[in-house]
Amino acid sequence: QQPVQSPQAVILREGEDAVINCSSSKALYSVHWYRQKHGEAPVFLMILLKGGEQKGHEKISASFNEKKQQSSLYLTASQLSYSGTYFCGTPRAGNMLTFGGGTRLMVKP
Amino acid sequence: NAGVTQTPKFQVLKTGQSMTLQCAQDMNHEYMSWYRQDPGMGLRLIHYSVGAGITDQGEVPNGYNVSRSTTEDFPLRLLSAAPSQTSVYFCASSYSGLSGANVLTFGAGSRLTVL
Numbered sequence: 001q002q003p004v005q006s007p008q009a010v011i012l013r014e015g016e017d018a019v020i021n022c023s024s025s026k027a028l029y030s031v032h033w034y035r036q037k038h039g040e041a042p043v044f045l046m047i048l049l050k051g052g053e054q055k056g057h058e059k060i061s062a063s064f065n066e067k068k069q070q071s072s073l074y075l076t077a078s079q080l081s082y083s084g085t086y087f088c089g090t091p092r093a094g095n096m097l098t099f100g101g102g103t104r105l106m107v108k109p
Numbered sequence: 110n111a112g113v114t115q116t117p118k119f120q121v122l123k124t125g126q127s128m129t130l131q132c133a134q135d136m137n138h139e140y141m142s143w144y145r146q147d148p149g150m151g152l153r154l155i156h157y158s159v160g161a162g163i164t165d166q167g168e169v170p171n172g173y174n175v176s177r178s179t180t181e182d183f184p185l186r187l188l189s190a191a192p193s194q195t196s197v198y199f200c201a202s203s204y205s206g207l208s209g210a211n212v213l214t215f216g217a218g219s220r221l222t223v224l
Contacts, residue, residue, distance in 0.1 A: 002151065030210060041199060041215035042152065087151055091210035094165055095203070096142055099152040 001025050003090050005100035012078045012107050020103045022088030023070040031064055031071035032089040032097055042087060045073075078107045111135050115200050115216035122190040122223045130185040130219050132200030140203040140211055141183035145169065145196040146218075152199065158183055190223045197221075 003024045010018050022031060029050045034042040048064035048071050059076040075082055085104050089097035116131045134141065142157035144167075154167030158177040172194060174186040183202075187194060198219045203211030 032210060032212070041217050042213075043215070044212050047212070089210070092154070094157050094159055095140060095205060095211045096154055096157050096167065097210050097213065098154065098168070101149055101151040
């Protein structure tokens with residue numbers, strides 16, 4: 001089952017903060033986050049593991065709540081380079097990922 | 110290192126035609142996969158392979174065929190193209206991780222239009 005991401009789109013000014021949520025209807029052991037810039041391939045950001053610590057990448061951090069079956073991505077003091085579509089992915093058979101529908105983030109000057 | 114190389118980057122087909130999207134990786138990854146990306150739908154898994162000679166279906170396999178004769182190559186065949194197969198296709202390779210799911214390295218994508 002595909003995880004659900006919210007919001008679907010966010011528009012920010014440079015320096016503002018944003019939160020992107022990812023929820024699953026099934027038990028999660030890990031959540032993966034990817035970012036895709038316009039016209040490019042998705043690129044891996046981080047993995048959140050069950051029982052693991054909060055991860056960080058640049059000024060982007062994330063949390064993982066196993067009980068609530070959800071993960072949140074926090075973008076602090078947004079930069080223009082943060083613009084793109086963010087996807088969460090959850091494990092499925094074959095060590096593959098099932099991705100959410102994506103959250104489009106636009107950071108304006 | 111080239112990483113994951115996909116060809117062609119763009120393709121236009123007529124309904125009923127067949128074609129093959131090529132994917133090659135030079136990272137010696139055991140896993141390879143094909144995803145399609147449609148607006149609002151995210152990335153959906155078509156087929157994947159856990160090693161040479163082994164393939165399996167993903168979430169949306171109908172109308173597609175794959176084979177994996179070598180570690181490096183994982184072509185995706187459209188048997189009889191339909192307008193519903195208009196999409197951007199991404200090939201990815203990965204190695205076995207500890208988290209129960211692999212970290213994917215994606216190719217640049219192939220944009221397919223079926224008229």
